[in-house]
Amino acid sequence: MDDIDAMFSDMLQEMDLLTQSLGEEAESAPLPKPPTIPGPQEMNFSVGFTDFNASLHDLEDNDLDALMADLVADISATEEKFATEKDTLKGSAPVAPIPSQPPSNLSFPGSSSTLRQATSSNSIAATPPPPTSKPSKEELEEQIKADKIKLALEKLKEAKVKKLVVKVEIMDGSSKTLMVDERQTVRDVIDNLFEKTHCDCNVDWSVCETNPDLQTERGFEDHENLVEPLSTWTRDTENKVLFHEKKDKYEVFRNPQNFYMWKKDKKSLKDMKEKDKEQLLEENFCGASVIVPDLEGILYLKEDGKKSWKQRYFLLRASGLYYSPKGKTKASRDLVCLVQFDNVNVYYCKEYRIKYKAPTDHCFILKHSQIQKESQYIRYLCCDDEWTMTLWVTGIRIAKYGKQLYDNYKAAVRKAAGSATWASRSIQASSSASTPSPTPKARAANGHAPQPAVETKGSSNQTSFPPPPASMETLPPPPPDPMLPPPPPAPPSTNKVNQFPPPPQFPQSSFPPPPMDDLPPPPPPPPEDSELPPDFLPPPPPIFSSCGGEALPPPPPDPIASLPPPPALQNFASAGGAPPPPPPPPPPPAPAPAASKPAGSVRKVAPPPPKRTTPQLAAPSVG
């Protein structure tokens, strides 16, 4: 028991540390940082603000709530932990302590160290799963204990999820502030921003970072995590996060011919049939390996440490960026590798003619994402014109990310289509919001098998939509069931009515509607949100009721005061008496409004006709 006691006092110290750091966070004081840790390990709690107070001030109410809930969750998780600890102690008392590996001993040292990480670093240490079975007689008891430990560990994990408050500049000069946690992808953040900005949600919207020192800009890819790159910014950075439309983000998927057949005259490619474009995409992105556009040509390379730019003949390959040295052929064996893409990102540059005496202003650089200032480890390249630059930057992105890029695009298209659906449907909703929700019967009458509403709807919000009244023919059909085949062909006029305006760059015909069944599962329906308009999704993380957060007050002036006092053992025992419910679930993933679409837009694209395999074609002219 001695070592358990020692352990426990250790835990209390940890707790102390945590509460202190939480208090400091709330006061926007920088986190205590070990003086010797170099830059990359520093953690900024907010991005785009001079101090944390400002960032809090900027947060919208619901974000603030969410942030508070998070902070409270952190605290409660700690409380919880000690409660469990207490339990564990009690639980293990009657059992003869197994000297080699008592369960409490087993898991907590590890977890306390992860706690420390929560405040000082961004890495997640794997928390050991608790032992699931023990050969002892009190197996049941052990099991309960193990479960509790597991629960506590999960909460700890939750508590150490790193979050950033990020100020995002929007095109019109305004800005939005939002909280991003390290599990969120850029896609999640974009979706979040869609809700805040009420923009048109087309696929070109992207989150970018700018670096005024290097005069660079890079659009984050949708699958990247936002927190990780932002955490490597220096504390005094002037870098910004922007949210705007970038035409080149997915241009390669709209007009693949311009990239994959770049050698051809662009005019002749202009009228390429959609079918042929799809085939190009299929050939290059859906095979065993992604094919990188066969770019080659003269670019200017800034020489190491010099001011001069030299022309070189560059070639892009899946394995990296190469150039052919002087006097050599461009045969593969003679190529020199300038850089491989595993560790670098590609950035657009601004006004390098002035900054670096570049031949043109169409420059891009390749660098490790952590490098923030001019350095010999950056590769500077310059193109003759803007299109060439787009070509190369896109090519490099394809080489680096491969099929992921295409997946991102498809997800973005689904999202865009979904938002458009939402837009059209919210109009409907406001016009006849009082009609009762569709009953399974009515839906069955339309050729659908009855299905529980929850399953078929993106979220419970949808239940407030007007159901199709008795006369089906005159009104748009109900959203087709994702699991069911599309309803029998409706009269064309019906289709028209229901067809929402497609996003600007996407002629309806060019994209097959996304398959309905591979959408992410809908988030669990929030219990009382159903009257909210759909674009309020996703709801902020549910408020944590049992931790004094019933109606969350604005941040208390002195958070420390509101925190549970640190190391009083009895205190925790009492806290442990009634274990609080689980912490808020992670913010729901991207809402899946696209889960249902008006029937009119579900247009099955017939498989392309087989290639010309007609006998006429094969018929050799004998003669």
Add this chain to the structure above:
Amino acid sequence: MAAWDLSVSVEELGPDAPPLKISVTSDLHIGGVILKVVEKSQIKQDWSDHALWWEQKQQWLLKPSWTLDKCGIHADARLCLTPQHKPLRLLLPSGVTLRLRACFSSPVFRCVTGLCKLLNIRRPEELSLLWPVEEKKKKKDKDVEEELYDITRAPLPSSIIPKLANGMPAFFAETPETEAVYKMLAVSQPAPAPETIAKLYRSTNITEKAHINSRWLDSSRSLLQQGVKENDKLLLRFKYYTFHDISPQADAVRLTQLYEQARWAILLEEIECTEEEMMVFAALQYHIGKVSLTEQFVASCPAMDDLDSALQCLEVKMEGESSADDMLETMTAPELHDYLKIFRPKRLTLKGYKQYWFTFKDTTISYFKSKEESCKEPIQQMNLKGCEVAPDVSVAGQKFCIRLLIPGPEGMNEVYLRCEHEQQYSRWMAACRLASKGKTLADSSFSSEVQSIQSFLAMQKTTPSTNAAQTDESINTHSLVSPRYQKKYKPKQLTPRILEAYQNVAQLSLTDAIQKFLQIWQALPDFGLSYIVVRFKGCRKDEVLGIANNRLIRIDLSVGDVVKTWRYNTMRQWNVNWDIKQVAIEFDGNVNIAFSCVTADCKIVHEYIGGYIFMSTRSREQSNTLNEELFHKLTGGHEAL
């Protein structure tokens, strides 16, 4: 009707026996002729595989109900009663030669289908047969008679799906010997000796590459018609570079042979790659060779699949539990600590290495003045996540340095760590490599990483004996690269470079590694191009036509540049004029091209184009049945109609 004598030779009577004379009338059908011959030969055996071969016309008489009259056979015809299936020496992509019975009477396409069925290779339409290169017997070196694996006793492939036993076709499971043969087909061969590569290697220009394609057999005619004789040697190769529906479970042999073909194409520089790519290929070959030795041959039958997944599931569980237990047992995350020397090169400073007490925890290195002060604040901490790690090692000089390039806001910080000895080096090096990928010491791959570093060090220590093939751990790195790089680098120089590439693939499973190899191969710019030297209509000089699965390209022979690309989806029709041996193709937008073929018969070009069109129709129809008729329609030429 008047009876007349027909002479039929029977192979079973011996080569010198005179042909049998049988009396026939013109309305006797072929089946009747065979019956008469068999009766007259007085040999009792199974004649079911025999058929009549008409020597002068070089054709089989395979329709038993046709009369002699209908076949156009008169008294001057010399017929031969011979088995339709004869032994053939088949050289597989892996370099293994099998002796097996192949069908000499059906079109090569069907013959290959049969062979593939026997060998358990799915999608036989992607493969075909070609003549071997004529071997110049200059030196008359008594080549040790090549190893031959005789499986002629295998039953003829019937139309039934091969029964699987123990994950292999039933025939192979019969005896231990045949089982060993099958395993040889399904497991990649050990790395060849560098000399073998050098001997096979010929610096290939595009014209020579084009000559390879002149050796393909005609898919629509039979082996015997094309002059293949019993016991001749033919190569079985993947001809169409579009590999449909590869599934590692069902395609053990197919995947292995495909890998072997790709590997040899790279070793012999039939397809070009850069130095960086060559190092990755070498690392993958090394890894595949190593894993093949240890990883058990995975059987592929449905029941085994279930078992497999169940086992895997169990394994994961065990792993999860044991690692948790380990963690719990040790109470803390694993760490490394040692006295090491550090050196940070800076401009204009020539400070040497200084010794400190180093600890490695998670992904971070910290160092202290001494062991005693390790509880205090470290002098410096370095997080290695995202850094570049390179070895700087000389086993002979007992120098074991790790070069780290750690990214920071200002650029990359260069740091050298010097270890005392091999063991220390391999542990710290492994830790650095894992940390650079964001993994900690607790990661399960740590110990295997340590091992692979040690085995590479061992490779540097011993001067590899010249003929060493890959045995347990040691390997001559020259066996992994093409002769160009054998000449350019010594094995000692190659080793660290391959090791560098190896760190990214060391954790792959066998099939993943093979698929990775194939992926990189397929991403090479020249992948999947088959070359033919042609003369375009109205041009005076030879040019090269490259045929790929989705396009035709026209290449300037002297410069090697691509002049023009035509995609199949813009193709309206193509025609072959068999008399003047010219291929004419019409594309959308009234683009017409015509060319005659210089290095290959225009049937080969015709077959390539038609074949690729055929391959592209496969993805749409989900059924597994092969539409042989369509293939012949697209590739057949005038005989087919």
